[in-house]
Amino acid sequence: MKILVVNPNTTTSMTTKIGAAARAVARPDTEIVATNSRNGPASIQGFLDVANCVPGLLEEVGRHTDVDAIVVACFDDTGVDAVRTLSSLPVLGIGEAAYHAASMIANKFSVITTLSRSVPGLENNLQRYGLAQKCARVRATEIPVLKLEEGDPATLDRIRSEIRASIEQDHSEAIVLGCAGMADLMAKLSDEFGLPVIDGVAAGVTFAEALVNNKLSTSKIGAYSNS
Amino acid sequence: MKILVVNPNTTTSMTTKIGAAARAVARPDTEIVATNSRNGPASIQGFLDVANCVPGLLEEVGRHTDVDAIVVACFDDTGVDAVRTLSSLPVLGIGEAAYHAASMIANKFSVITTLSRSVPGLENNLQRYGLAQKCARVRATEIPVLKLEEGDPATLDRIRSEIRASIEQDHSEAIVLGCAGMADLMAKLSDEFGLPVIDGVAAGVTFAEALVNNKLSTSKIGAYSNS
Amino acid sequence: MKILVVNPNTTTSMTTKIGAAARAVARPDTEIVATNSRNGPASIQGFLDVANCVPGLLEEVGRHTDVDAIVVACFDDTGVDAVRTLSSLPVLGIGEAAYHAASMIANKFSVITTLSRSVPGLENNLQRYGLAQKCARVRATEIPVLKLEEGDPATLDRIRSEIRASIEQDHSEAIVLGCAGMADLMAKLSDEFGLPVIDGVAAGVTFAEALVNNKLSTSKIGAYSNS
Amino acid sequence: MKILVVNPNTTTSMTTKIGAAARAVARPDTEIVATNSRNGPASIQGFLDVANCVPGLLEEVGRHTDVDAIVVACFDDTGVDAVRTLSSLPVLGIGEAAYHAASMIANKFSVITTLSRSVPGLENNLQRYGLAQKCARVRATEIPVLKLEEGDPATLDRIRSEIRASIEQDHSEAIVLGCAGMADLMAKLSDEFGLPVIDGVAAGVTFAEALVNNKLSTSKIGAYSNS
Amino acid sequence: MKILVVNPNTTTSMTTKIGAAARAVARPDTEIVATNSRNGPASIQGFLDVANCVPGLLEEVGRHTDVDAIVVACFDDTGVDAVRTLSSLPVLGIGEAAYHAASMIANKFSVITTLSRSVPGLENNLQRYGLAQKCARVRATEIPVLKLEEGDPATLDRIRSEIRASIEQDHSEAIVLGCAGMADLMAKLSDEFGLPVIDGVAAGVTFAEALVNNKLSTSKIGAYSNS
């Protein structure tokens, strides 16, 4: 099968990282098409970027018609409802996928994200999906998305310190990494802290495979109908 | 990989059906071990059966130590918390798996189950998972679990009539079949009604594959710790 | 004071109707600037239109820098978060304004909107604002937005019949008209049914006046910060 | 138009302050009638005062029959349901008005009130209005209501310290001043802390103007019917 | 022990019926003091009566200082918070007591009350107590409280018809009689319909006995403190 993984920002180094994370978990016979919007914001931080990246995302989705499922690789799940309305394939946001995965393996989880101003959007999503009650807290590291691309060791230490606080203060049993730019950190941090660390890109790709194998696709009656 | 699919009741014809449903969606290199409890109730209907089937389920799980994931094939998700505490593998109930799948492809779904007295247990589960807000209604057909094994056409008509009511009255966009004994009806009913029809066995097996490929397993700190 | 009322679709006959509804309630010394997006969908029905109209809306907002408050005249409250991030003025969606008004004068209200596929978006908004618990039901008339522009008497009868059902079946005490295109019907229907009928354009304009007179504006720390 | 602003306690210095706050935001052609109960408690702190002040409030409301809207100027919104049942005018409690205003300009707010024993009543109101989910926390200063009348600088410092904690610990984006006796502090504190500070008297008066201009009044079917 | 059962309306025939219901369940060594307010409304229907009966209730409570527990015998639980603040005894409203009893013996219950305009107050109470999720529906019979005193057979038939609807439509497993004036019907209707029928007076008295025997009384720190 063929899965389209679209990064809705225009930063290609993130797309490369996302593609690698996707391929690392995909089945051998799954082809990953990792791409990004051609126009729009370079990173998605806060409600204005969330809105502004959608047209570019929809255009990019429209360029790939021969795929079996779509993963929107922005942790805000921006545009997911619109893509579901446009398409009749299975469509998953990586935030959504990560929350579902966390709910399957832990009683309570924390999310560790970038800037404070992204927190309310993630909290709104969790509430809407019903999974807010499994989430102890959404924590901001105050690391800008693009800073994650620089490989600065201090960045990783900020994330570590929030994971520690999640365990000690929130009594969380699993950690969700709340940005596609953190996709490469999952295994390392899981080993280090001895609890599941979840990356949304990996969760999104494997759940997309699961839906395709189930022959399940976006319902076209009701919310996502387009006629 | 190897996935244990345990039917926690003792009715082997259901186990056969469950095994077939599991194999129909599993990847070629996934081995399905379909089994059932050796002791316990013949079907699970209501809180007393839910409690009584757990020791047999835990014993059966204990007999299979070389597997990569466990699917508990009872729609009440009975014993799932106990299996998660016993094991350190990924563990999924088929009710839980079906609700998560439905939430990924539809804005609102209905569950169609067997007897009225099973409804409160399912509603409690939905509330606890947070997914009650995506579920329009849990509908009872008043068909006993074992009646599903008889292949009576009137049985299918009762299910059809509840699907129709889910669409018209509940405005549901997807249907969850709320009993492992309905696992063979998924494709047929989906075609017939033009909306996704979800079977928990299929959802459970493919999500278990996804978790294993993600290297994600039950968290052993907090709720499911066993030391 | 000067209030910008932006219709985020491109149908100018709706903008005219919205402008009239705004001026009918505004104070004599309030200037209403009624305008619409130059590019984007002709009507907003469902998640795809909701996403697609935002860039045009943001552009149009950017053209009017000398106003004191902004009302987004689409009942889906599309783009309101983005406009709040862009601007530091008070910003109100007409859906949001109508729900707040209804909550101040009635214990329970129903919303009467256009197509079924718009219902989930409105329900999501109500849940997010916290006002879902005051809303008995969101009812679809299955009248497309642009059909409202034709003045067909059958259209009004469909709305009447849903108002009647809201009173009798939902025990609603007030009615919210869930589309900017219904802005002209408020007084007529209120008299006819003997209960408050609320139009979001009117509510939005008067609440915007209230916020300006309170010297209250969008908070620029947290969710809507733009630095 | 003419708006009755009733202080349901008998402390006339508070009524004077409330009247001034009301007039500071009212439109030039709005007449404010600021008055208070003739009998009842001198301040309203806790459930016993809340109950005991209602008869005096209802009597006072009954003395003013030529007004267009009623604002109940006690932050507990005591008696608001009863006044709505007695009257057919628009009726607003100042707590309610402040929460609605805060919800329009911020994603999350904190309330800063007087004594701890008033907190549960405010939390109950927020839950009932649905706006608890927008409120990060209700904070007590442990300053008795009447102490606010003394103009002691230490009083203002206690309020300042809770505002600071709201921003740092609760991540609140706006502050609601939870007592009519704080009505004079709004502008000063807003400037000082760089975020919206909301006074319920001002919010109540301007929203009352908005409802009157909308020709919207308390629904007389259902909860507030009096026949 | 001695339990004060106060009817907060002034209709003595109701007080007699309430006293009889209380004595029918009380232990032989429990003395029931059944009394009513001397001033206030003759029946309590809607928010205005709820507010107006409180002063008379508090006065009546103040007249009986040698009791061990207080039951407020109005199904709206009017004044219960105020009585708890005034007193340091255990205090129970009969609505509250009935909902707790129903939650102990059934998964889901319906409430059958008098007029529609009392429904919102009961729904607010259920939400505040947290027990709304156990209540399928609050049903109005449209029988005024005092009509219950007349013993008209048609009255009983209206109640019967709502019980039937609760079972068939709401799938309720127990019925709460939502008015002190229905206290004499409990046994008869329970036998007739084969499910538990709960009267708040009986529940309130026996739970008050339970609290006294537990040496548990209203907490005087926090919400109900009076210093």
Place this chain on the structure above:
Amino acid sequence: MKILVVNPNTTTSMTTKIGAAARAVARPDTEIVATNSRNGPASIQGFLDVANCVPGLLEEVGRHTDVDAIVVACFDDTGVDAVRTLSSLPVLGIGEAAYHAASMIANKFSVITTLSRSVPGLENNLQRYGLAQKCARVRATEIPVLKLEEGDPATLDRIRSEIRASIEQDHSEAIVLGCAGMADLMAKLSDEFGLPVIDGVAAGVTFAEALVNNKLSTSKIGAYSNS
């Protein structure tokens, strides 16, 4: 009347303590039958013990057919739904009973229990009963259940320190002791801290008496039907 109080673990010293706590509050004419499971875990800590103790509990219940009510003396309320389905008597879990009692005498309470891994089960119960909104927090002392049997003074100090934190940090007005093994501490700690301290065994027994005197028993239609 005769009340069966079953300890679902096999530790007889706990059964003795439970029996004493039950007899201390029961009416003189109430006979307490305090017993425990013959087979199963020695203590119940976490989901695995919760599941494993149920068969022994059901067997033990089946040995006592001449009783009037059943109290399940494990704070996790394990097996309560199954016992209700098996029996037609009133059945109360001691966790459930304690939460209801706390809700009747305080606006907000905290629970103080044994190990962290028992917390999620109690939180799930509170959510399901609807009483989570009255519970400020469930606090773990990290004292294993059987350690409570040793009478170590350090144990009591750990409990004291969590009570202090509940009052100061959670603003709780009452304390629920979250383990049957703490049943002997109720009076002492209540005096010491000046707020109600609730033991579930005592609450369970007195509420069972109350239900029996009300002639109220588990509903046999719906969730707990066994035919």
